Amino acid sequence: MAKPVSIEVWNPSGKYRVVSTKPMPGTRWINLLIQQDCRLEICTEKKTILSVEDIIALIGEKCDGVIGQLTEDWGEELFSALSRAGGKAFSNMAVGYNNVDVNAANKYGVAVGNTPGVLTETTAELAASLTLAAARRIVEADEFMRAGLYDGWLPHLFVGNLLKGQTVGVIGAGRIGSAYARMMVEGFKMNLIYYDLYQSTRLEKFVTAYAAFLKANGETPVTWKRASSMDEVLQEADIISLHPILDKTTYHLVNKERLAKMKKEAILVNCSRGPVIDEAALVEHLRQNPMFRVGLDVFEEEPYMKPGLAELKNAIVVPHIASASKWTREGMATLAALNVLGKIKGYPVWFDANKVEPFLDENAQPPAASPSIVNAKALGLPVSPSKL
Numbered sequence: 001m002a003k004p005v006s007i008e009v010w011n012p013s014g015k016y017r018v019v020s021t022k023p024m025p026g027t028r029w030i031n032l033l034i035q036q037d038c039r040l041e042i043c044t045e046k047k048t049i050l051s052v053e054d055i056i057a058l059i060g061e062k063c064d065g066v067i068g069q070l071t072e073d074w075g076e077e078l079f080s081a082l083s084r085a086g087g088k089a090f091s092n093m094a095v096g097y098n099n100v101d102v103n104a105a106n107k108y109g110v111a112v113g114n115t116p117g118v119l120t121e122t123t124a125e126l127a128a129s130l131t132l133a134a135a136r137r138i139v140e141a142d143e144f145m146r147a148g149l150y151d152g153w154l155p156h157l158f159v160g161n162l163l164k165g166q167t168v169g170v171i172g173a174g175r176i177g178s179a180y181a182r183m184m185v186e187g188f189k190m191n192l193i194y195y196d197l198y199q200s201t202r203l204e205k206f207v208t209a210y211a212a213f214l215k216a217n218g219e220t221p222v223t224w225k226r227a228s229s230m231d232e233v234l235q236e237a238d239i240i241s242l243h244p245i246l247d248k249t250t251y252h253l254v255n256k257e258r259l260a261k262m263k264k265e266a267i268l269v270n271c272s273r274g275p276v277i278d279e280a281a282l283v284e285h286l287r288q289n290p291m292f293r294v295g296l297d298v299f300e301e302e303p304y305m306k307p308g309l310a311e312l313k314n315a316i317v318v319p320h321i322a323s324a325s326k327w328t329r330e331g332m333a334t335l336a337a338l339n340v341l342g343k344i345k346g347y348p349v350w351f352d353a354n355k356v357e358p359f360l361d362e363n364a365q366p367p368a369a370s371p372s373i374v375n376a377k378a379l380g381l382p383v384s385p386s387k388l
């Protein structure tokens, strides 16, 4: 028998029972659910990562939908429990959903939501921050100051890398990868090389237009190239930022052999998912190559780091905070709640998960649709017309 978990209840007489496995930022998501006749139960348990058993206890005997987190293991056990409780909707409060077994959800007819678009710029900005912090050795320099070691300007003190005119490599030029590429090209006048399974025409057009603008102003134009292999990016780029989804094609995409192909003074940034890098191989590479630097937001076995990583001066590590801006986190909560609400109310799925702005307008009622359901097609769910 699962242990009971502590909860906070909103609108106790609501017709539909919706569970959120965590308190989430903002209040709009709560108001949207309770205005639409939902009884909302928010888990207030102190422990950070809930077990499958904890979540089964939360689902209980009657539950219409669950808003969950990327730290949870949403597979056969949870989807069967949700289905037994009459539930038809689950949403991750995240764009990545590698913690969700979508086939298991399909088997039980449960719609799976995610939160694209609202975190694109925020996540790209953190990748850019890690890039700058690594290039200019900001964390090392900060530690040095606080330790009282600064005794005057020196020609060799914390010399780092200049970004301007260097090449930025992007692996996975989707929403976030493209936003990051634009920041680095436009902000720092870097040349771009990218690798993705698909061509990013919009990104290519942007860099072409920016190059023309620079040229017209008498400046050296930036360049772009779509690489035909990932190794081409690793060999040519001075900065490499990883932005693919995590699936079996991207697991340990960066391994010992690929690390060896990168420039000795390259900077590697990861704001995607930890297992995209073989972290043990990375620790060894950082040890052997003190001028190689990394900025990591995600880790192979969160919340842990592989032994040795924390001691390395050429690694900057932050705790999976890439989407942590107030606007983004409140937007993620809103989208996740509306994914679940939309399915409960029998609304269609929004026509374009990349155009979620109408759901985020605080001064208007959101459209009667679920903003982003990843298995809409598999479940044969209706899709809304472009205007509701």
Ligand SMILES: NC(=O)C1=CN([C@@H]2O[C@H](COP(=O)(O)OP(=O)(O)OC[C@H]3O[C@@H](n4cnc5c(N)ncnc54)[C@H](O)[C@@H]3O)[C@@H](O)[C@H]2O)C=CC1
Residues within 6 Å of the ligand: 095, 096, 097, 116, 117, 119, 123, 171, 172, 173, 174, 175, 176, 177, 195, 196, 197, 198, 243, 244, 245, 246, 249, 250, 271, 272, 273, 297, 298, 320, 321, 322, 323
């Ligand atoms: N650290 C954090 O807090 C955050 C992490 N993320 C991670 O970033 C990922 C990407 O998010 P979005 O840009 O919104 O997704 P997206 O779907 O727009 O972009 C992913 C891109 O990866 C490409 N891709 C897939 N397999 C590939 C492969 N084998 N090699 C090269 N490219 C490949 C896809 O074609 C696509 O263009 C999410 O799935 C999530 O895991 C997202 C937000 C915040």
Ligand SMILES: O=C(O)C(=O)CO
Residues within 6 Å of the ligand: 070, 093, 094, 095, 096, 097, 119, 322, 323
């Ligand atoms: O959305 C995601 O995929 C995250 O990792 C957290 O924002």
